Amino acid sequence: MPPSQATALAADLAGALQGLACSCSASSHAGCPRRDVTAMHEQGAGEGMSESTISITLCGIDLALIYPDDLDEEIWPYFWHVANGSQRESRPATLRLCRRASGRLELHRDGTLVWKDLSWPEALHPLLDEIGRVVATASIRPVLRAAAVSHQGRVVLIAGPPGCGKTSLAAWLVEKGFEFLADDLVCLGDAETSVRPGALALAPHAPVSARILSSPTFIDAYASLTQAGAVIKPEALAEGHAAERPCALVLVPQRHEGAEPDLHTVSSDRCRFFLELAQHPDQRISAAIEAKLSDFARQVPVVRVRFGQPGDWLDSFLRRTLDAGLPVANAAHQHKIEVRQRLEAAAAVTARPAGDWAFPKPALAGPRKRLSVGMATFDDYDGVYFTLQALRLYHPEVADDIELLVVDNNPNGICGDALRRLAKGSGGFRYIPVAESIGTAVRDFVMQEAAGEHVVCLDCHVLLVPGALARLLGYFEQHPGSNDLLQGPLVSDDLTSLSTHWKAEWAGGMYGTWALDAAGRDPEAPPFDIPMQGLGLYACRRAAWPGYNKLFRGFGGEEGYIHEKFRQAGGRTLCLPFLRWVHRFDRPMGAPYTISWHDRIRNYMIGFDELGLPMAKMLAHFREHVGPSAEPIIRNCWEELERLRITQRG
Structure with a gap:
């Protein structure tokens, strides 16, 4: 942070503390x-x-x-x-x-x-x-980077990936009368649904520190101020607050500027996924820890909370579930009814004339687009920008037939605000913030959010050759009801060399190696079957999309898996020689997300198990390529798969 910004931040925070020094005196802490x-x-x-x-x-x-x-x-x-x-x-x-x-x-x-x-x-x-x-x-128990508050002895755990709004939501709940327990450290307890909060301090980031410190709840709290933000010791923290307590509810926050409040109950499988996202990265994974996470996820209700700013609607929902004992699903449904009633009441007001004037009626939505073109991104503003603008500049003949959408998998990250400004300023695409899912499976959201009957999903750093989208629309018109997965040749950086598919072989810790079928050299050639291809670009009828396994996490395991899934559903995996694309591979500044062998091996094993594919060659390859550290990963994954089978049988 530049010195000028740091000075301004310190001044703002100091003002919020009403003139207290940068580190408050301990003697003032009652x-x-x-x-x-x-x-x-x-x-x-x-x-x-x-x-x-x-x-x-x-x-x-x-x-x-x-x-x-x-x-x-x-x-x-x-x-x-x-x-x-x-x-x-x-x-x-x-x-x-x-x-x-x-x-x-x-x-x-x-x-x-x-x-x-x-x-x-x-x-x-x-x-x-x-x-x-x-x-x-x-710790021999799962440790989560999660916040926790309590109401009448019942804990609300606030879990999710970094940047989703955990600290802000915890502070807001404390302001509403909840007891603060933890901000970034919670350990699951001995009992099935209990937790042990790491009761230290509330540490909001700089942008929200001044607001929190200026609230009546925290204005007299002991605090230290830094360029990164404040560290606040709530007055509620005293001896005994770190005791083990029953957890009544898990909230998974999704904070996005301007978002309408929404509540969704979450299945136990998705709960396990969110808990894994929150699991402390320094904890060693063991079978006992994995089993504890699964047991906790099955026992505790989970609600995904989407909001721009928390409000009385959330406080009301929590009171219903914690005070009145209303089942979580019923309370969430009641919230949706109230929201709909408020919207209907507002619509009735806007429909009535007031004197000589009336509120304008909303513009009618345009005709449904024939094709949705979407991409998922994680802190790659440049990639999104140039891919979007290239689609608009070099494919004008289909401008009226396509919709563009961007699924941002880190909406509260460094690129989130810039992407939102780009969406508002250009008007050329729909921005969809998704903080709940990290990894390759986030591409599913492109299919879920697409409005078109057919969908192209591409990486946020892929360029299409001119005319490719127009020809793809023509192909879909000629093949209505297609259940096939459609891809095309990758064009290398020299704009000459091609790769039409991947061979089904193991190399470098991945399933598949780039290869060329001579049939793909001619862009006018007919489509042909391929075993698999890199997923930088693919297209299909939206209704035919089978989806990634919901247990996937992180990156790796999707190539080959999704192709076989199409084939087992009765479709084909085809190369369309005209559908050519260029992919940026080099990342000189490094990837902004973590790629781990554990996630990759786990995804492959889960995917192969789902499809009934033999694993011997895959496991032998990882043992050779990764070395001795692959063995505990493989063992843990076998144990997880066995637990899943037991759960499914039960």
Whole structure:
């Protein structure tokens, strides 16, 4: 962040705190015991400076926090309520903040330097992150990066991928009278539906920090301000708040600017998917942890909450489910009825003239488009921009026949606002924010949202040769009711070399290698069958789309799988020689999402199992290509598949 922006942020946040300094005085924190009444707060020595130690327990995990004495007034208020007050014989994990001769801080975890050149309070965010890593690494129960609030002893867990609005929603619920339990760290408990909140602090990002701190609920709270945002110790946090409690409901937030409020109940399979998205990335996956996640997902109701700003409708829904005990599905349905009634009432008002004038009637929707062209994206504004503009510039003959849509899989990320502005400014495409699903399966949303009878799904960094869409429309007219998957030759960067399909063979940790059938050299040649092709571009009749397996996560496993799924449904997988496309492969700045061997192997195994395909060659390839680390992944996936079979039989 540039210095000017940092200065402005500090000024805004300071104003929200009504003139408090950048790190509030610990003495202003009512109810915070002083260090001299606790035995666990020991004196130490290091680097020629006096140090203090707090021994704390969080989510059932012990750790020791060592820091310079001069930070006592800043650190102690955040941790006194989780100090365990005992001297353990076994050495817990250790986090140590030490000050160098320059005055800057370093953070060590078990003697290893993990952060350096920090100032205070900028060191607070890294410290909280490292505490989460210690808990996730040591815990034998699932650890989630989730928020939690409580109402009359019943916990509402707020889970989902980063940037979906967990912290903002938790803060809003606290303002409505809910008890704050955790912002970014929750461990599942011993009982089937219980959780252990990591009760430390609320850490909103900079854009919303000033609003939260200026609310009556938080204005007097202990807080430290940084360029990244505030770190707030709610007054409600006191001893006992980290105890294990029953979870009554899981909320999966989807915060999008201007979105209409909506509630959807979620199946246990989707609940498991959302919990996996929230699972702490530093936790080692084990069969016991996987089983615990599945059991929790089956027992606790889950609701997906879409909103621009939370409002009384959400508070009312939660009161119905938590106070009145109304089943979640009934409460969500009641909300939909109320929304429809409000819309109908508003429509009735707008239909009545007022004096000599009346509200204008909404414009009638145009005719249904013949073809939807959609793409999914994750923080790739440039790719989306140039793909969209190329479609508009170089395919004008079909402009009236197609709709363009963009599914943004990180709508609260760095590119979200720019894409929304582009959608409003250009008027050339429909923007669809989807924060709930991360990975290759998000392409399903293109098919779900498409309005056309036929759909082209392409990567957000693919260019089509001129005339390709017009010819594709002609093909669909000649083949009504087609159940086939249609693709075309990939044109290499030299704009000469072609790849018409993938061979069905294993190489480099993937199923399929680029290949050329001479029949595809002539763009006027008839279509021909192919075993599979890269999924940078494909098309089909919307009603014929079979969908990706709902258990897929991350990236990998889709090529070959979706082709066989079409064939097993009675369709063909064809190459249309005229449907040529160019794909940008290089990413000099790196991919903004994580690609893991665990996700890839798991997806392949789930897909092959679904389709009844033999796995021997696949497993042998991964054991050779990935090495010994492939074995525990394969074993965990076998165990998961067996649990799924048991569930399906039961």
